Amino acid sequence: MAGDRITYRECIKQAIREAMLADERVFMMGEDVGHYGGAFAVSKNLLQEFGPKRIMDTPLSEAGFVGAGIGAALGGMLPIVEIMTVNFSLLALDQIANNAATLLHMSGGQFNVPLVIRMSTGIGRQLAAQHSHSWEPIFAHIPGLRILSAGTHEDARYMLAPALADPDPVIIFEYTSMLNIERGLPETKTGVDISKAKVRREGRDITIITYGTGVYKALESASELAAAGIEAEVVDLRVLRPLDEETIVASVAKTSRAFIVEDASRSVSVSSEVSARIMEKCFYDLDAPVQRLCGAEVPIPYPKHLEDASVPQPAQIVTAIKKILQHDRV
């Protein structure tokens, strides 16, 4: 399969299909996942292949079907619950934060919840403020959850299987703006390690730490920087909770500089956390202050130019990093 180009959407679909074939206990439910074919066509034709008992259309009841997913997981099934977009997940936040994340703990280890929730997220389709946020940090704040961000085709394709094997609730964030992107897919015989961040590109001058839509942007920027003689290392966080501090620390210790990129707005974000950890663990390794490029502190606007301005763009990454390194050399 290596080398064949495949869309991000198709990666997710193949992952679901493979999971359904691998284990009878796996079923998927969500709004429009069946007859409609998935709001983003991710599950197109899966209903025809697996039938309505395994690809279950649900009513508009985010709290209801996420709660039912938790119950089904308690009852021994392996549900994949699709929430149409992260915006609507807020209606199910009670179930996610108060039930899925707490039951293991409150029951003194007796009841684990092997549930996977997939939801699409992201900014960039001019959908205005109620359909365009990057709310990953809200979920990354909650102990008891494992929060994954599929920032590459590899992860979109290979993250689901280990997520289903995890005995605890896992949320996978997928990015709507990436659905149509085609890429070659690496062969991942060992699967994705959902406890580790991944170094997507090695470098010696600076570490770009990012996730989600930031990954390809950072890689693109790194190529451009390489042309200017700057070797940036790109770390894809991939796991937003529990955070893989080790990989971050190792990379920053090597490059002595850190630059964090994320779409979510800056205040109380994943980058806030990563930045703080670098201060705690790598202060004496640093040759420059940690810097961040984040989403603007604004409900995402509808017009394209304002929407574009509200999230980091590759050109800004390049400029900012050149500045950090220049400053360093003065």
Add this chain to the structure above:
Amino acid sequence: MEQQPEQTINLSKEQAQKLLYQMILIRKFEEKSAEMYTKEKIRGFLHLYVGEEAVAVGVLQALSPEDNVLCTYREHGHALVRGLEPGVIMAEMYGKQEGCSGGRGGSMHLFDAKTKFYGGNAIVAGHLAMAVGLALADRKMKRDQVTCCFFGEGAMAEGAFHEAMNLAALWQVPVLFVCENNLYAMGTALRYTHAQTKLEIKGAAYGITSASVDGMDLLQVMDAANKAVQTIRETGHPYFLVCNTYRFRAHSMFDAELYREKSEVDQWKQRDPIPAFTRYLKEQQLLTDTDLHEIESRVEVEVQQAVDFAETCSFEPVEELLKYTYSEKQN
């Protein structure tokens, strides 16, 4: 729709005394809990069930050990009837590691895998959708079980109630929804919170077979619960049962009860399910004064033993703070 007492229940002496024993055990255990709370042995929120005993006892006797049970934070009674050891419940309320949830949950979060007791849930209506999911799993796994979910009438105003009812009816899953209508959601009376106070109508609106029953009368609750569980086992469909009851004590230990008259409480106490059932059993010659005395002394001893046990239990070492955030075993 409230059923008239039809005596379809024929109790043996042994059964009858067991039911009475369970109600008295709940009552005494709760009174002891209140005492231990004032002694600051139990902390946090403590919600007592005094007055509502006939509901837990009457409904749970209809279930088998394989069935799932979910409750609210007012669940000591249900846990006792389900067979959790009084000492283990008391230890949980003391926050001790020998408690049924390892001390991590406290009074509002009793859990027990052995008896399929899924909480102890403290978000009003938060467990209703989970009940639907457990029933869905049973059906998918082809297990012939009923999931029984208790909640108060306050929960019926939440959107989560309506989502769960709709899903249960849509998917036709075997859930017994039991509304314990004690007329108050904390301090707010039913009439101030529900536009439609005939609560059973709300189940019928979803096409769910619904009934209501006098929750102060054990025999009637048993009758209604047996019928409900039998119907669910036959059809695999959900069922909605409203038990009209009353709590004699405050909502929680923090409640000054400014919202109701003492005379109202006293009036309801006339219908206390325990003396009522005791009288009935005596009339039926299923209970003598000696039997009653024996039951009461047995309960007395068991409740004291529960406290003694909790006292001797230990607190989990702080080094284990982070345990049970994520599973240690793989799935």
